[in-house]
Structures are given as C-alpha cells and as structure tokens.
Amino acid sequence: MGLTFALAGKGGTGKTTLAGLLVRYLVEHDLRPVLAVDADANANLNEVLGQEVEVTLGEAREEMKSTQSVSMTKDQLIEMRVNQALIESDGYDLIVMGRPEGAGCYCAANSVLSSVLDKLSINYPYMVMDNEAGLEHISRLITKSIDHMLIVTDPTRRGILTAGRIKELTQNLPMAVGAIHLILNQVRGEDFSALAKMSAEHGLEVLGSIPADDQLAQFDLEGKPTTQLPGDNPAVKAAFGLFDKLVAAHLGQGMTGAA
Template sequence: MQYSIALAGKGGVGKTTIAGMLVKYMVSKGKKPILAVDADSNANFNEVLGLEVEETLGGAREKMKKGDVPSGMTKDLFIEMKMEEAICESEDYDLIVMGQPEGSGCYCAANSLLTRFLERLAENYKYLVIDNEAGMEHISRLTTKDVDILLIVSDPSRRGLQAAGRINKLAQDLSIGMGKSYLILNQAKGEPSEALLKVIEDEGLELAGTVPEDELVYDFDLNGQPTIELPEESASQKAVFAIFDKIIEP
C-alpha cells in the first residue's frame, strides 16, 4: 500500500529544504523506493536533492501542444518518451518535476496523457514525497489522490501562519482524501510565544514541532551544496527528524 506525504507553504519558508530532509529521513529508515515529486512551479527540489533535470512534465506537454512531434511518431508515443526522460533517477529515490501549470486554454489530450503517466509511474513506488506550492495547483491532478500526511511549513510570523491556515483550508476543499495535516514552524528563534500559539489555534492548525534557524543550511544554500548532504550535527535536521519520528508511521 502506498504512503504519500505532501508539503506546502508560501515561498521563502524553507519548505523544499524540509522536503529534502524528509526524503533523507525516509531513506535512513529503509522506506524505499521513493518518488519525489516537484509540484512547485518555482522548481528547485532537484537542487536540494543534488539531481540534474533534463525535462519536466509541463515541458513535455507544451512540446506536444506545439506539435513538436517527430514525423513517423504518434503524439501518444512522443509524450510518453518525453515523460520517461523527465524521471531523474538515483540509488534511493527518483524525482519527477511537474513544471509550469498549463497556460490559457485546455489541451485535454496532453493533460489526460500526463495524468495517466503519473498514475502508472506512481504505482512503481511505495512512498511519495510531493513538494507543492501554496496554491497546490498540481496536487488535484496527481491521481494518487489520497494524501496520508500534509505538512504545512511556515515561518513564525502572523502573516505566514495566516497563509498556512488558508493552505490547510484549501487542501480540505480539494477533492483529495487527506489523512492528517500538521504545521511545521521553521526558522524559529526559540519556542513559540503564547501569542503565536494563539494564532496557530485560531487558524485551526496542529503544530507538529519547531525547527530552529540553522547557519549550516544557509551555508549549504549559498555554496550551491545539496542540503540533503547536511551533516548529522545540523540543528535543523535533528529537529526535523525528531518531528518525523513523532508523526510518520514506523
């Protein structure tokens, strides 16, 4: 039975870094094979994981829409080939990048093929880690529609928590089955204040834990190093792993 965890949050809160830590955590617990899905239009999950991206599913769809199909090849076969090229493989996990959502006008044939491809691809993996953007445009297309855990990442600000509350409500309104929803408070300067806890409660969020600011994360990011390679002494990684120990089934 497949187990899927989705992450969401507004830009700049460290969501993708935590998504990478989740992949690392699951590998360390022997939870494989994993398909990591980058469903954020500002795609950089590959940088966190240290993988090169040659093609995205959105790019494959656009090529089909423009008719960039070699002569003698059917559209179905072409988009199937391009989608296969979009899978970034590694020893313990693979990555697929959704790319930009479709622009104006619907091209149902390409979207239908994309959906069917994702369905078949996901069947090959026991675990899914889905990195979403705040609007969660892509998650309703993922036909593995049941999400066991939704992790909403926020910084410790009122505005950030209000955005997290909106994401939580949006996820509940989408036609996906969702098991549990948790808030992870990232880039924290200490324990959350009473005022902050009140905002979390008012937004209907369940706090899973806090993650401290971590100079190592900033250093890795600045030097272009994949944060999945953070050392064991990383304070943020320790905190995130402790949160996962509490909320992810053994």
C-alpha cells in the same frame, strides 16, 4: 502500504528544504524507493537534492498540446517522456514537472499526465511532492490521496494566518487528504506555546518546530545541497524528529490492523 507526503506553504518558508530532508529521511530509514515530485513551476527540489535536471515534463505537456502523432497515442508519448524525465538516484527517483511554455489549455495534456503519474507512482511506496504556494495544480497532477500534508510556515502571526488559509484550500481538493500538520520553520526562540495556541485557533495542529540554522543557510548560499548537511546539524535533527512522529503514527495504525 506506502505513504504520500505533500509540502505546502507560502514561498520562502522552507517547503523545498524540508521536502529534500524528507526524501533523505525516508531513504536512510529504508522506506524506499521514494518518488520525489517537484511540482513547483520554479523547480529547485533538485538543487537541495544535488541533482541536475535535463528534461522536465513541461516540454512534454507542450508537445502533447500540439502533436498529432500517427505512430503513438498521446498516452504512449507521455509515458515515454515521463521515463526520459525520471532522474534515478540511490533509493529515490526525481521527476520535475516544470513549467509549460506558452498559453492555451493544458487540460487534456494535464489529465493524461496525471494518469501517467498515478501509474508511475504505483512503483513507489513512498512519494514526496514539493509544491508551489497555491494548491490548484495538485489536483491536475495526481489523483492519488495524500496521507500527510505538511504546511510549512515561519513563526509569525501572519504566517500562521496564511497556513490556515492553505488548510482551507486543501479542503477543496478532489483527492482525500489524511492528516494536515503545521511545521514552524526558521524558529529563533519565539514562544512556542503561544504560536501553537494561535495555530489551534486556526484549526492547525503543530507537529513541531525547526530552528533557523546558520549552517543550513550557509550551504544554501554556497550552492551546496542542503540534504548533504551532517546528521548532527540542529535543523536536520529537528526535521528528522518530526518525521519520526509521522512515520511512527502510520506504523502504529498499521499494527492495530484496521481495514
């Protein structure tokens, strides 16, 4: 039984950084293979993972809109493109959705794409989806249910308000969403219990917090993949501690043998 994780939150809060660390966590804990999906139009999950991207699926969507191939069905064509765009690594593969160029309707292309992604994801017990701030695109990309939605925020009142709104958007998604957790990132000694209380007032349960970390910022500045931070880095340790809770809770459910 696998797990699907999706990251959400406004821009700059640390979604991509945490998506990358979650991929690393899963691989290191032998919870693999992982499918990492970069569903942000401004793709950069590859950077935190230290991967080069040559092809995204944006081009494939473009092609799907115009092509009337005689030799291949659209399904076959997109399946071929998905395989070409898949970046294979140790313990995980990365697929970058990219941005379709030009105007017009991608509805048909997106629906084929989502069925191909669903099919692809069968091969991966674990899936981590990095998203852009809005969530509308998620339902166009996958139909699979999401086990853990991780909403990332900075430790501010406004950030928590935004996180509350994102949670509401989640309720409009057509797929099932299991647990929704709030992660307070880039914390610099703010009052945790006050923030947790404020979060609860917006219907959000705080999974925990991750400190603002100079070494992480420095890696990012130098263009070094932040997933390559040492294991004793305080932000990495804090993130892994939060991921432990998610995975442990899931294993616990498995052991009580519901279903």
